[in-house]
Amino acid sequence: MNVSTHNYDESKIKTLSSLEHIRKRPGMYIGRLGDGSNQDDGIYILLKEVVDNAIDEFIMGAGKRINISIDDDGRVAVRDFGRGIPLGKIVDCVSVINTGAKYNTDVFQFSVGLNGVGTKAVNALSEEFRVTAWRDGKFATAFFRNGDLVEEKKGKDNSKNGTLIEFLPSREMFPGFRFDPLFVEKRMWRYAYLNAGLKLYLDKKLFYSANGLLDLLDKELEGANLYNPIYYKEGTLEFAFAHTDSFGDTYFTFVNGTYTSEGGTHLSAFREGILKGINEYAGRKFVNRDVRDGIVGTLAxxxxxxxxxxxxxxKLGNTEIRSFVVNKVKDAVSSALYKDTESADILIEKILRNEKVRKELQSVRKEARAKAKKVALKIPQLKDCKYHPSRKKRSEKDRENMLFITEGQSAAGSIVSSRDPMTQAVFSLKGKPMNVLGQKLAVLYKNDEMYSLMRALDIENSISDLRYDKVILATDADVDGLHIRNLLLTFFLHYFEPLVKLGYIYIFETPIFRVRTKQETIYCYSEKEKKSATRKLQGKGKNKKAVETTRFKGLGEISPKEFKQFIGPDIRLKQVTLDSLSEVSKVLSFYMGKNTPDRRKYIMENLIFED
Structure with missing residues (x-):
């Protein structure tokens, strides 16, 4: 086959500048763009990169305070009181990739930003970006617009040493963006817990921790722990953990101050060290699963x-740290148990209970699997998608796949008819799922629907086996739909809490109203949007148009042709997030537990009557 070379010559070869490359391929540097509605959206990565630099100064013993402000327009300012960027290099440090002191381990020993990209990405993806550094009575400042240097100044100034970074994220790259205060505050608390003694001020609100990861664990547990937490800290390793009566295990792991949501080699070594430490103390050979069930742990x-x-x-990939972490954790755990035998007895008793439950479940599991095989080789309620990229070998190019959990055949029919069969799967519930609050794990195997859902997700052995990037609750926008959604959330929070913690569960938002004339149609997601759309389509004066308004009571009422636009690129999803693990039991017992005077009072005070 002869391919012409006439159109491929020297003129087609392009060399992009450092910042042009970041703007051209932002996903390589910040993962995703977004508008701020998801805690992993790019604007939070930009904020993180700047604060990380200030944290690095604290880690190196320079500066114990960081001032952060975010105004209503989304303009961010981060001022540290560290050593200050060397004045002759401030332009290079924020605009030339592979320039920085973090390649020099004499200056930065434990820095996150070792790739020399952090503030360069912030600069490239900001409409306006200003860096100012103060060192020993002198200052230097540089102002950029869309990554291009506009002005540079130097002079004398007796302000305290340190660096100020100010930036306004690009509305071209992040259209309609907004910083969610809850997401930002969550990050600030994590910084505080990881850097005991550091004071972070976010718009005058102080974030401070005296006891580091022990404070984080206490916040997550809020008294749900069965015994006094085991805590250990030395120069390069800090951890704390305790058991609760919940299912599964939950960890908050960090490397050089960065939250590693997918864990990695440090987490697997941490688990192994806990197992070996407990076995050494107890003189037993407990298996990992029995030790892990119910653990909530923090590791840095x-x-x-x-x-x-x-x-x-x-996710961390360093393998050389495994033996160090395993041995340190093992010795620290066995030592702590010898020192606190009362807590040790409670811990061993919890593991023995886990072992008993596991053995009781073996026959139930065997029976459930045999029953499932008799019904069908495939899961009857599942219309699967074809695309399931390997989690272990994912690349930036891999697309996301998703599973819609729907109620009834009519709703499932609309989604099945209009979905993308490559990446969108549908699991159809036969009716209202069971309320599993307070139920033992055996119930999961005895309930056909719940067992089928667990099989469809492939999370029986480990959450890491999950076959989908997003698990979407697609229920009707009525009282029954809300109840089914709450029952599903109860199922996930009760049996598979890490799925929610790691951000895999979403709620599908569909329009409640369709407002249209012969010329135009607007879909509305609230009463306010409906009124606005009605005014817009009606027009004013003598030329007022007749407007038809339809309320969708269920997903099945939206035709597949219409539905296709709601599950395409502009799909509206709301991620289910947890403020802390301690809130789970309180929220579930209030909404899904037995009727109480408090709940009856809440319902009566929040009733909404519709004509």
């Missing part, structure tokens, strides 16, 4: 050359 390590499995640093 500092290493000189972290290797992450993605640009956004969600």
């Amino acid at each position: 390590i500092k290493i000189k050359d972290p290797v992450f499995e993605s640009q956004t640093k969600n």
Whole structure:
């Protein structure tokens, strides 16, 4: 086959500047763009990169306070009181990739931003960006617009040493963006817990922790722990954990101050160390599953050359740290148990209960699997998608796949007819799922629908086996739909809490109203949107048009042709998030538990009557 070379010559070869490359391929540097409605959206990565630099100063012993402000327009300012960027290099440090002091381990031993990209990405993806540094009575400042240098100044100034970064994210890159205060505050608390003694001020609100990861664990547990937490801290390793009566295990892991939501080698070594430490103390050979069930743990390590499995640093890949972490954790755990035998007895008793439950479940599992095989080789309620990229070998190019959980055949029919069969799967519930609040794990295997859902997700053995990137609750926008959604959330929070914690569960938002004339149709997601759309389509004066308004009571009422636009690229999803694990039991017992005077009072005070 002869391919012409006439159109492929020297003129087609392009060399992009450092910042042009970031603007052209932002996903390589910040993972995703977004508008701020998801805690992993790019604007939070920009904020993180700047605060990380200030944290690095604190880690190196320079500056114990950081001032952060975010105004209503989304303009961010981060002022640290560290050593200050060397004045002759401030332009290069924020605009030239592979320029920075973090390659020099004499200056930064335990820095996250070892790739020399952080503030360059912030600069490239901001409408306006200003850097100012103060060092020993002198200052230098540089102002950029869309990554291009506009002005540079130097002079004398007796302000305290340190660096101020100010930026306004680009509305071209992040259209309609908004910083969610809850997401930002959550990040600030994590910084505080990871850096005991550091004071962070966010618009005058102080974030401070005296006891580091122990404070984080206490916040997550709020008294749900069965015994006094085991806590250990030395120069490069800090951890704390305790058992609760819940199912599964939950961890908050960090490397050099960065939250590794997908864990990595440090987490697997942490688990192994806990197991070995407990077995050494007890003189037993407990299996990992029995030890892990019910654990809530926090772990932070500092290493000189972290290797992450993605640009956004969600998973650590360094294998050489395994033996160090395993041995340190093992010795610390066995030592702590010898010192506190009362807590040790409670911990061993919890593990023995886990072991008993596991053995009781073996026959139930065997029976459930045999029954499932008799019914069908495939899961009857599941219309699967074809695309299931390997979680272990994912690349930036891999697309996301998703599972819609729907109620009834009519709703499932609309989605099945209009979905993308490559990436969108549908699981159809036969009726209202069971309320599993307070139920034992055996109930999961005895209930056909819940067992089928667990099989469809492939999460029986581990959450890491999950076959979908997003699990979407697609219920009707009525009272029954809300009840089914709450029952499903109860199922996930009760049996598979990490799925929610890691951000895999979403709620599908569909229009409640269709407002239209012969010329135009507007779909509305609230009463306010409906009124606005009606005014717009009616027009004013003598030329007022007749407007037809339809209320969709269920997903099945939306035709497949219409439905297709709601599950395409502009799909509206709301991520289910947790403020802390301690809130789970309180919220579930209030909404899904037995009727109480408090709940009756809440319902009566919040009733809404519609004509």
